[in-house]
Amino acid sequence: MQQHNFSPGPAILPPSVFQALAAGIVNYQDSGLSIAEISHLTPAFREVIGEATRLVRELYQVPSHWEILWLPGGASSQLSTAPMNLVNPDDTIAIVDTGYWSEKAYDAASAYCHVHRTDPERLDIPADAKYLHVVSNETIDGIQWHEFPDVHVPLVADMTSDFLSRPIPFEKFALIFASAQKNFGISGITCVLVNPTYISDSPTKIPAPKIFHYKTHIAEQSLYHTLPTVPVYSSLLMLRWIKDHGGVANMYQNALQKAAIMYQEIDTNPNFVGRAPLEKRSIANACFHGKSPEIEAQFLTFAEERGIYGIKGFPTIGGFRASMYNGMPIESVQYLVGIMQEFSAQAL
Ligand code: PLP
Numbered sequence: 001m002q003q004h005n006f007s008p009g010p011a012i013l014p015p016s017v018f019q020a021l022a023a024g025i026v027n028y029q030d031s032g033l034s035i036a037e038i039s040h041l042t043p044a045f046r047e048v049i050g051e052a053t054r055l056v057r058e059l060y061q062v063p064s065h066w067e068i069l070w071l072p073g074g075a076s077s078q079l080s081t082a083p084m085n086l087v088n089p090d091d092t093i094a095i096v097d098t099g100y101w102s103e104k105a106y107d108a109a110s111a112y113c114h115v116h117r118t119d120p121e122r123l124d125i126p127a128d129a130k131y132l133h134v135v136s137n138e139t140i141d142g143i144q145w146h147e148f149p150d151v152h153v154p155l156v157a158d159m160t161s162d163f164l165s166r167p168i169p170f171e172k173f174a175l176i177f178a179s180a181q182k183n184f185g186i187s188g189i190t191c192v193l194v195n196p197t198y199i200s201d202s203p204t205k206i207p208a209p210k211i212f213h214y215k216t217h218i219a220e221q222s223l224y225h226t227l228p229t230v231p232v233y234s235s236l237l238m239l240r241w242i243k244d245h246g247g248v249a250n251m252y253q254n255a256l257q258k259a260a261i262m263y264q265e266i267d268t269n270p271n272f273v274g275r276a277p278l279e280k281r282s283i284a285n286a287c288f289h290g291k292s293p294e295i296e297a298q299f300l301t302f303a304e305e306r307g308i309y310g311i312k313g314f315p316t317i318g319g320f321r322a323s324m325y326n327g328m329p330i331e332s333v334q335y336l337v338g339i340m341q342e343f344s345a346q347a348l
């Protein structure tokens with residue numbers, strides 16, 4: 001049975017990307033070698049990472065003085081590495097309390113500097129704060145910043161679940177990071193975009209090993225160590241696909257359209273109710289509940305039997321979450337909506 005993959009990540013990628021990835025793993029460009037068995041320092045791999053970097057720069061019109069890095073450790077490691085590189089032990093940063101991933105950012109940054117927590121409505125940011133950490137899209141809670149806040153400090157953004165699917169006003173930011181496995185590749189690699197003028201030269205509270213310095217990776221163009229080469233290759237293939245399909249502007253329009261279809265059904269189907277406040281609803285992750293625990297259990301089985309994969313909500317939140325990243329076709333969202341309608345028609 002065909003599966004419609006709504007997984008929150010690792011997530012769906014277009015079949016053509018998986019086919020090209022599989023071909024490259026078997027025999028990369030007719031070289032007789034797998035992309036997985038060549039050195040990261042070969043001209044062939046340097047071309048892979050070079051093109052991936054150029055495509056990120058081109059797709060987003062990244063300012064020329066910004067650096068683009070490819071780092072392992074997931075977005076999770078950036079929650080520590082960002083404060084490690086941008087601030088000194090006596091500095092203060094602010095974090096907007098939006099949900100699960102802002103809480104993780106708070107915990108991680110607290111080891112490196114003073115952290116002021118603020119709520120999204122008040123945005124009271126200390127005058128001397130070095131930056132404001134925002135989670136552009138709270139993947140678990142289904143909440144998104146539709147406009148990034150205007151504040152007196154630069155933003156550091158965790159864009160793990162909406163990078164390359166929405167525009168970025170770069171003038172507001174010091175640093176942006178996203179792991180690949182939702183919108184632009186498989187798991188194992190994180191893309192970090194940094195304005196180097198914000199990188200601090202001072203020692204950190206906990207001495208930071210060289211491998212965690214952005215400057216190390218800037219100097220070596222992300223090839224300081226053996227980085228996860230196959231995930232970088234998957235990102236290159238997905239970046240080419242994004243370019244071939246109208247770039248970020250088109251990804252954004254698709255995301256808006258998919259979300260509109262999904263929320264229209266959630267709002268009108270008597271068996272379901274949306275979770276996030278209307279004005280904050282994520283266009284990447286639509287979170288919703290069934291009207292009762294029984295309906296939730298029945299719908300999950302009903303949907304899974306019809307090829308819907310990965311819509312169970314995060315354990316602490318429950319309900320459902322339909323993740324609709326770049327690789328998700330509109331037809332799959334229409335199919336899920338059809339299943340919700342069919343379920344409600346037979347439940348009546
Ligand atoms: N930040 C956000 C918003 C996420 O959704 C996730 C993972 O789902 C992470 C950070 C952590 O990413 P990783 O698992 O790649 O470390």
